[in-house]
Amino acid sequence: MRRKVKVSISRKDLRILLLTLPAWATVLYAIYLIIIVKRGFSLYDPYEALGVSFIIAVSLIPSALFEYKWEWETSRAEAEIPLILSALESSLRAGLSLPEALRESLKYSKYLRRDLVRMLNALAAGESIDSATRYLRRETPLLAITADYLKVLAKGGEELFRTLKDFRESVEVIVGYTSKLKEATRSFLATVYMVLIVYLITTAIFLQTFLYPLARESEKLTMLGRIDPLALTSLIIYGALIESILNGITTSYFTGSRYLSSLFHALILLFLSIMVYTVLLFTQIPPT
Numbered sequence: 023m024r025r026k027v028k029v030s031i032s033r034k035d036l037r038i039l040l041l042t043l044p045a046w047a048t049v050l051y052a053i054y055l056i057i058i059v060k061r062g063f064s065l066y067d068p069y070e071a072l073g074v075s076f077i078i079a080v081s082l083i084p085s086a087l088f089e090y091k092w093e094w095e096t097s098r099a100e101a102e103i104p105l106i107l108s109a110l111e112s113s114l115r116a117g118l119s120l121p122e123a124l125r126e127s128l129k130y131s132k133y134l135r136r137d138l139v140r141m142l143n144a145l146a147a148g149e150s151i152d153s154a155t156r157y158l159r160r161e162t163p164l165l166a167i168t169a170d171y172l173k174v175l176a177k178g179g180e181e182l183f184r185t186l187k188d189f190r191e192s193v194e195v196i197v198g199y200t201s202k203l204k205e206a207t208r209s210f211l212a213t214v215y216m217v218l219i220v221y222l223i224t225t226a227i228f229l230q231t232f233l234y235p236l237a238r239e240s241e242k243l244t245m246l247g248r249i250d251p252l253a254l255t256s257l258i259i260y261g262a263l264i265e266s267i268l269n270g271i272t273t274s275y276f277t278g279s280r281y282l283s284s285l286f287h288a289l290i291l292l293f294l295s296i297m298v299y300t301v302l303l304f305t306q307i308p309p310t
Contacts, residue, residue, distance in 0.1 A: 040085035047081040048074055068252050068303055071259040072296060078263065079292040086285035099133040100164050101197055106131055106138075107168075107190035114186070120176050121145050134158070151176040164196060214269050218291050221265060222298045225258050229302060259299050266291035 051073065052063040064070055106127045113123035125142055128135055137157045144154035151173050158169040171189055233251050270288025 036088065037085070040088060043081040043085065044078040047077045051077050065260075066250070066253040066256045068255040068259060068299070071256040071263075072300055072303065075259060075263045075292060075296050079289055079296065082285055082289055082292075086289055089285055095133055096162055096165075099137075100162060102131050102134050103164065103168055104190055104194045104197065106134065107186065107193060111186045111190065120151075120172075164193065168193070214273055214287070215291070218262070218265060218269055218294070222262065222295060225262070226298055226302050229255060229258070255299075255303065259295070262295035262299070263292065266295055 055061055055063045055070075109127040109130045110123050113126045114120070118126065121142060124138060128138055131138055140157040141154045144157065145151065155169040155173050158165055158172070175186065229251070233254060267284075267288045269291055270284040270286070273287045274284040
């Protein structure tokens with residue numbers, strides 16, 4: 023029991039650490055420039071803005087990899103629930119007790135096998151079904167519902183046993199619907215990508231054809247004052263950075279993935295932004 027709690031806490035702590043890694047990496051980058059390189063860190067330097075964007079993008083990669091691993095395992099575990107319930111139904115109809123039926127269902131499980139074994143070991147050690155089902159609870163409502171149903175099934179007798187088939191069929195519908203929902207969001211994802219690509223193209227055209235030439239020819243403007251193309255370019259790069267992350271969060275909200283979609287789509291959009299502005303800056307403004 024203590025070991026399971028430790029594993030849960032370590033995953034939570036690891037997620038917090040990885041999601042705060044971009045902030046720590048940016049601070050270390052600023053310290054490196056100021057103390058080791060002996061030059062100031064300016065937020066209005068477009069090359070520093072590119073450096074910050076690149077550091078944030080790279081520092082999100084470990085988190086994205088772990089989230090992909092966790093979500094992949096969870097999705098596979100959800101897909102196994104109908105098979106486990108079907109085996110459980112057959113075993114219960116054959117007269118086996120719930121723990122015996124759960125042990126028989128292990129042969130149909132791969133990604134939930136470890137959790138089921140822990141639950142069965144807890145039951146064998148004398149724990150109640152209410153306590154033992156905590157091993158089935160992961161970061162998904164479907165597994166939590168299944169754990170709650172097993173608790174009720176163990177106490178409900180034959181009357182509730184007859185609902186097992188209906189529950190299994192409902193779970194199959196949910197699993198199938200979740201898969202179709204992810205496929206249906208492709209057009210939405212294309213729109214999200216198109217929004218940022220349009221932003222990148224329009225800002226790049228604005229900088230290259232209007233702002234940079236105007237800054238070279240004119241020291242002052244009556245309405246805007248002196249144009250600082252470096253400062254304005256930095257702000258545009260930070261705007262792309264913020265938009266990439268916000269688009270990733272929006273994508274995750276509509277696709278039902280709390281962390282993975284945010285990270286993956288934000289990473290892709292960030293690297294697209296960095297690539298566009300790097301080409302633009304190094305062809306128009308020489309590095310300082």
